[in-house]
Amino acid sequence: MNRQESINSFNSDETSSLSDVESQQPQQYIPSENGSKSNMAPNQLKLTRTETVKSLQDMGVSSKAPVPDVNAPQSSKNKIFPEEYTLETPTGLVPVATLHSIGRTSTAISRTRTRQIDGASSPSSNEDALESDNNEKGKEGDSSGANDEAPDLDPEIEFVTFVTGDPENPHNWPGWIRWSYTVLLSILVICVAYGSACISGGLGTVEKKYHVGMEAAILSCSLMVIGFSLGPLIWSPVSDLYGRRVAYFVSMGLYVIFNIPCALAPNLGCLLACRFLCGVWSSSGLCLVGGSIADMFPSETRGKAIAFFAFAPYVGPVVGPLVNGFISVSTGRMDLIFWVNMAFAGVMWIISSAIPETYAPVILKRKAARLRKETGNPKIMTEQEAQGVSMSEMMRACLLRPLYFAVTEPVLVATCFYVCLIYSLLYAFFFAFPVIFGELYGYKDNLVGLMFIPIVIGALWALATTFYCENKYLKIVKERKPTPEDRLLGAKIGAPFAAIALWILGATAYKHIIWVGPASAGLAFGFGMVLIYYSLNNYIIDCYVQYASSALATKVFLRSAGGAAFPLFTIQMYHKLNLHWGSWLLAFISTAMIALPFAFSYWGKGLRHKLSKKDYSIDSIE
Template sequence: MSNRSASTASVTIPVQIDQTEKNVSKEIGQDPASAPDPFQVFLEPTEHPQNLSSLRKWLAVIVISSSALCATSASSIASFTEIAVAEEFHVSHVVTILSISLFVEGLGVGPLLVGPLSEVYGRNIVYQVSYTLFFAFSWPVAFAPNIAVYLIFRFVTGLCGSAFLSVAGGSVSDLFSDANVASPMALYTISPFIGPVLGPLISGFINQNLYWRWTYRVQLMWIFAQYLALFLFVPETYVPVLRKRKAERLRKSTGELRYYAPLEKSDRSLFVAVLVSCYKPFQLILFDQMALLLDVWSALILGILYLTFQAFPIIFESGHGFNMQSAGLTFLGIGFGMMLAISTQPLWNRHFLRQRQKFEGSPPPETRLIMGQVGAILVPVGLYWLAFTTYPHVHWMVPIIASVPFGSGIYFVFTSTFTYLVTAYRPIAASAMASNSALRSIFAAVFPLFAGAMYSKLGTVGATALLAGLTTIMAPLPFVFYRIGHRLRQSSRFAVH
């Protein structure tokens, strides 16, 4: 992105416009090659965000990804505070579990609002305002005088941190071309799922040695560091907004008021955009079976991941005598599995390149489900292995190793599902992702609430085996859709044909 001054002496519409600018312009109905209006503003190649230096682009991706990591780790960082919070505020343990559930609900609801905002005001202002509010509203959590304030602001902070689950993927795709986006997108994709695994690890260390409120005080420090990094290292990347800003500079510097960007001519109100973003995802769930089943599958797996924040303390504290600090470290197995999975990304990149060549540049969306097929096998295998090694007489390292394939499977399932939804429902990709986010947030919020009762009634073996059975039932989905997905898309009113 160019930061050149607005005081340019003379202005002409550039003849050379890069391919990315053409593609973006076509998406919003403005093709620079055919536009006769000399006052319509386009970006020069040097002004396009994809032409920033590799260092600036990767630094922006790292900051965005670490901000997503911070926001999602805040969801599970409450896991080892629950007993102390229950004692201080004189409530039951189930009530304090709501601190995780409400935060996750905030993460699920927020994208319905911030998605349309980012398409009107740009990515960067959404990030900055989001983290400003995330930081401000984390103070009432850290210094809550009662359980009501604590729970209300847990929901509010989840709402504020949700921008990095809906807008951030757009920033990554803004910065990199289709041919180069896979690796940075893989880094961003893994961050929101490493976050919930990192939360209990941090929380375990803090609550083993300090008062529970220090959990949120440490989190405040991290949020503030991310807040500064967002201001310093992340540029605006949304091309329609960059064109709008350029038009404003030109009108000011030249006095010619006829310069404009297409975004300024849009007659679509923000209210309508928010309304569409609210009802379209649910319309997709209700009337498209393929989207519904894939959303339920990924939601079930995320629900199980959040359920482990209650299950692992039962397995390792009660069964193996671990303290909080050691129990937090048991989540490293899931995290290691995720990192192991992301390390295979170069192999998948080569596979998808071969698919592009095979289908002459336009492979069907179903090719993305191959990664999901691997995940569909690994998730139940990991859970069955975990289930039958939770006995106290089995060495504690064995169930931790069992969680490694579970973590790898999570990454493969989500990466596959996300890329499939975006490509198969390209005209309404934002709504497809929002529908997935809404279901995932519901499952992730509800599952921890019944974890204690389920493990108490069924035991660690029976409860974990039940979860493994549910994922086994859903496992055929990527195999089935790989075979018949094309036919289902032909009859869908939302998917590309």
């Protein structure tokens, strides 16, 4: 078979010229020394098989390109083969010519994606969400969206996929290995979150060492949380280009190192600067772990694994004052708090760096490089390599689009506000409990830290409840096509408990009432907090599908801003309003927010269609 025949054999209209076997089975070609296909003898070069139109159609590939998986590389270009990162094929190679024969071209994909994302009732141009701001909703855009279309790819290019049962595919790893990695990565999140609140158990040591007030000492906590919002701008592109493992190794290594100047800081300014940088470096644990866990599980089963991720960032900060309250009271040493944090981070640095790469695009890039070397064919590559990745695209996906969503997507902003409120309340507890239990009951930091144990217990109950929510969701999936609103069950269960916790905290803030009363508020808060976050996180993903990473980045930014701000005024609020009304003010806000998951459950679809510039959700896809 010569070069042209090899290409033409991928066209379903021309397979009549081939034998029945050739047209139905994956094709073979013999790469020459310069990478082209030739008719050289089999004993001279290795035979390499590729997929045919029929073999792809048998696997369910059609002319309509699906929306890329949540973990696909972020790009403004429409992809002609987004299944590359989730589909396993017998040969592991899919020629672009074959995809063209099926109907996958840049123009066709552009039109298809427009119908999928915009919906029939609101056709728009096929431009990226950021560029579509110049188009009026409901009008047919006349822009070709050249920047968003896939380039005209060389038909001789062959995209790499996992082969059937490929051991390199994280989905095929044994279940016990995937769950072990899930637990270890969740502990990494706990480690990072622990670091943000570790100093809250010993603020007195900061005041004593640098002769500053409580407000200045609190900044050592808030600035690290602010760093959490900026770090993803670095680590998300690093992960997309070089993989999760590289991002963890570099970021956590820097985090370990920068704990040294935190412990030895000669003045408050040095401590604050290093704490901020610790937040930037360690934020990879918060922005990438969810993706790492999702890498290992198919979309239909990853919900239970992601529940561990939802649990970790809210439990981690609670462990900080619980552990370091005893260090503060026993030793009075600020540096020891950071040495312990450094040791914890060092252990997790080693563990996270030892976990194999889970990110499919990077695994396939390496596989493509290996195949190019083995076959001598330079046109074996991933679609990301074929299209190219520019820094402007990275900045658009990681910075501009999240900011765009923050000002154009009211449903996302409302959802993120609730997540932000819950996260902020958690950090508010770190400074409300010392006022309640320290000033009212006279407890020192070590005993105040013990009051956080009920929050951990409540969070564990919530983790168990998430499995119930996931089972209900899977049942819905079997019965009908799910909608994003089906993800709100957890939030509807948890929302009342978060408000009840604050009402209890305010109502039991009397010295003659035993400490069990206010401490028990932590049970309800921990339970509601994790369920709300788990549910709304999934809701955001389903609402924004292709741009889920950008939507989640918006959530991380707003959440971190709230978590950093609340500690700065919580103590003053309790002193001004007293112990009862300080909690009840927050309880009123939390009670009002109970309506959000219920309202979105009933009217969410309509609100998304009316208030969003586009419908990005999973239920807009045919």
